[in-house]
Amino acid sequence: MKISFSTLGCPDWTLNEIFSAAKDLGYDGIELRGLGEDIYLPKAKQLTESCAKINAELSARGLSIPCISSDCTLQVADDAILDQAKAYLDLAAALHAPYIRVLGDTAPGPAAHVDTALVTERLKLLASYAAEKGVTMLLESNGVYANSKLLKETLDEVNSPSVGALWDINHPVRYANETPAETWANIGKYVRHVHVKDTAVNEQGAIVYKMLGYGTLPIKEAFTLLKTNGFSGCISLEWTKRWNHELEDAGIVFSHFVYAVKKLWQSA
Helix, strand or coil, X not given: CEEEEEHHHCCCXXXXXXXXXXXHHCCCEEEEXXXXXXXXXXXXXXXXXXXXXXXXXXXXXXXXXXEEEEEEECXXXXXXXXXXXXXXXXXXXXXXXXXXXXXXXXXXXXCCCCCHHHHHHHHHHHHHHHHHHCCEEXXXXXXXXXXXXXXXXXXXXXXXXXXXXXXXXXXXXXXXXCCHHHHHHHHHHHEEEEEECEEEECCCCCEEEXXXXXXXXXXXXXXXXXXXXXXXXXXXXXXXXXXXXXXXXHHHHHHHHHHHHHHHHHHC
16 A cells, blocks of 8 residues: 655645655655646646656655646536646656546536536547556546446546546545445446545534544545555545645644554554
């Protein structure tokens, strides 16, 4: 089991601070999702220096970038989204990242309408470019695709080794009322990267984020499925501090996650 954290959790850190924290805390990798004020990573100021230099710094620390999470939402009407996805694929290839995350919906919960046929068509269009770059696109279990049956149907139709799934454990449970076993039965063969954040439902019915072990998500059940099926990808902490400023700071959450995720994995 390898672990990483998303840079969503530390929006104010520099790239060097991110690398140092990952090394010091015992992470294996860093999932890129915004750096400083830049959310569109192909134009991020901190990535304007040589990718070769960044790769060398990562290697010296024993780190890697397992996934670059783009904000490319394939249901939007503008075809410019295809060029943006290609820019992320270029960046991933330059940084030796095996995966980029793409979205099929605009919000964690299902939207009123998503043109799933358009999402499927665009995944097919991008698959050959991804293959040329040696990078795999991962459609996240997010929005309407929290319904893992729909996610499976989409990936089955795309039918490309350059397109897989990113399993966000929270979304199918909270938005589609699925158990981890149901989700895995549908998309397990496609899962290459996993997002973890614990959550609970408050008295008003709202979903609230919790540090790992303090919520009510069936994460141990999900880990058992990953472990028994030989999952070799990265389990990545997605702490949405960039969007939710009231959440605990990265200095607290990142160190806690290393301990908690290893303990849960061992007991799964």
